[in-house]
Amino acid sequence: MESTDAPGTTRNPGDVADVIVIGAGVIGLGIAWTAARSGRRVVVVDPAPGTGASFAAAGMLAAVSEYHYQEEALLGLMLDSARRWPEFAAAAGPDCGYLATPTLCLAADAADRQAFADLRAAQEAHGLAVQPLTVREARKAEPLLAPGIAGAFTIEADHQVDPRRLVAALLGRLGDDALVPARAASLAWDGGRVAGVVLEDGQELRAAETVVANGLGARDLGGLPVALPLRPVYGDILRLRVPEALRPLVTATVRGLVRGRPVYVVPREDGTVVIGATQREDGSGAVSAGGVYELLRDAQALVPAVAELELTETTARARPGTPDNAPLLGRVGNVPGLIVATGFFRHGVLLTPAAAEVCRQLLEGRTDPQWDSFRPDRFASQPARIPAVSAAERGGS
Structure with missing residues (x-):
């Protein structure tokens, strides 16, 4: 039965x-x-x-x-x-x-600002809410941002x-x-x-x-x-501890373009941040030294104090792509x-x-x-x- x-x-x-x-x-x-x-x-x-x-x-x-x-x-x-x-x-x-914290998108230079402007236009064409910010407004919200960033907008959703x-x-x-x-x-x-x-x-x-x-x-x-039909897409990702004197490093998730390369800095409640992520399909699951270097370099271009953090973990995993x-x-x-x-x-x-x-x-x-x-x-x-x-x-x- x-x-x-x-x-x-x-x-x-x-x-x-x-x-x-x-x-x-x-x-x-x-x-x-x-x-x-x-x-x-x-x-x-x-x-x-x-x-x-x-x-x-x-x-x-x-x-x-x-x-x-x-x-x-x-x-x-x-x-x-x-x-x-x-x-x-x-x-x-x-x-x-x-965490219902917002996302702050940053452009490192004029070319990155134009790329973000094109993306924002496409987002707004689909009814997606994007709020432009002046550099002054962005740095007021996140004081540790680099003074030379070229553009910013925030996404509350x-x-x-x-x-x-x-x-x-x-x-x-x-x-x-x-x-x-x-x-x-x-x-x-x-x-x-x-x-x-x-x-x-x-x-x-x-x-x-x-x-x-x-x-x-x-x-x-x-x-x-x-x-x-699944394929592995590998990515390097870093975890770093923020010293007490620098907390909070950022309060919003920071996503940026640095000379056309995407990078993000995600703050955690425990005083750490996650920085990522590279993307490669070379068949290697090991952490890439070049990838770690690029992530730290580009994250520092947006948030210079990243150089003062303690690198606690480097990880590489494969994501399933179709x-x-x-x-x-x-x-x-x-x-x-x-x-x-x-x-x-x-x-x-x-x-x-x-x-x-x-x-x-x-x-x-x-x-x-x-x-x-x-x-x-x-x-x-x-x-x-x-x-x-x-x-x-x-x-x-």
């Missing part, structure tokens, strides 16, 4: 949960927590929660300042998610590291969250029983539907719905009905029991509440056509297939 534990969820007697989420970064945990809040029993599978791209991320919730040309389709999802963040953060709890604190908060909300600290080897199939996940040791966990949300790891998951740099989000064809949520590239933290809401609706059997452009099978030349899962893929001998 089958039993229904939550709207839209039918669990079989052998199921360990209503929903299995593969991946415990901010995306996977956000989806799991939202599903749990809707009354579903959720299990999250990950051998090392929060140690991938989420560990390195600065956590800028920057739907406006992250707007790029030719990403109009993605802008709607970004704005939708930004609107959801206050409620999502409140549900995650006061320890999630959410772009906020921040600390992804490491967010991961810890969501894990705490879900509880120890929800985490399976193991690596997923393959999807488990039952006839024509995905029925759960097979772990590396061969153990099979079954659920009515399975969400693939393990970033770059998704492309290597066995049993997928379509290939997921051919069009938009996420793979939704169901795969007509395959029941499977949802994919990966490929969020540089927008993973920002898009967490929206991705979680899209997945919640899918679990309830509802779809929103406005997000169809992100379906995970949009690059497939052939229809989704039901794969024959080998013993090797299942982790067996």
Whole structure:
């Protein structure tokens, strides 16, 4: 006999949960927590929660300042998610590291000022709120800015969250029983539907719905009905401690252009700042010495006192990119029991509440056509297939 534990969820007697989420970064945990809040029993599978791209991320919730040309389709999802963040953060709890501080955008020279002017015109054309500032006004708000900056504007709607604190908060909300600290080897199939996940040791966990949300790891998951075209985009990011005499270094998130190169400085409540981030696709996951040098040099061009901070951490992680740099989000064809949520590239933290809401609706059997452009099978030349899962893929001998 089958039993229904939550709207839209039918669990079989052998199921360990209503929903299995593969991946415990901010995306996977956000989806799991939202599903749990809707009354579903959720299990999250990950051998090392929060140690991938989420560990390195600065956590800028920057739907406006992250707007790029030719990403109009993605802008709607970004704005939708930004609107959801206050409620999502409140549900995650006061320890999630959410701060509604504004973003201050700075141009280092005249050419950078013109580039920002062009970007601001495009932002305003889409109805995005951007407030120009004089250099005097910017330096009054942030006294440690360089006196020679060439231009400034502020964005009140772009906020921040600390992804490491967010991961810890969501894990705490879900509880120890929800985490399976193991690596997923393959999807488990039952006839024509995905029925759960097979772990590396061969153990099979079954659920009515399975969400693939393990970033770059998704492309290597066995049993997928379509290939997921993910590529690693590496980035260096720095963490520095601000001496007491210099606190606060800045109160707003500072995003700048320095001779055409983007750089940001994100202040944390604990007296540290995050500086980032480089972007490369050279296949190396190691921290780049040149990248560290460039970040410190460009950050100092905007905030000279960065030179007096203590460098406490250098990190490099790969973000999952797709051919069009938009996420793979939704169901795969007509395959029941499977949802994919990966490929969020540089927008993973920002898009967490929206991705979680899209997945919640899918679990309830509802779809929103406005997000169809992100379906995970949009690059497939052939229809989704039901794969024959080998013993090797299942982790067996």
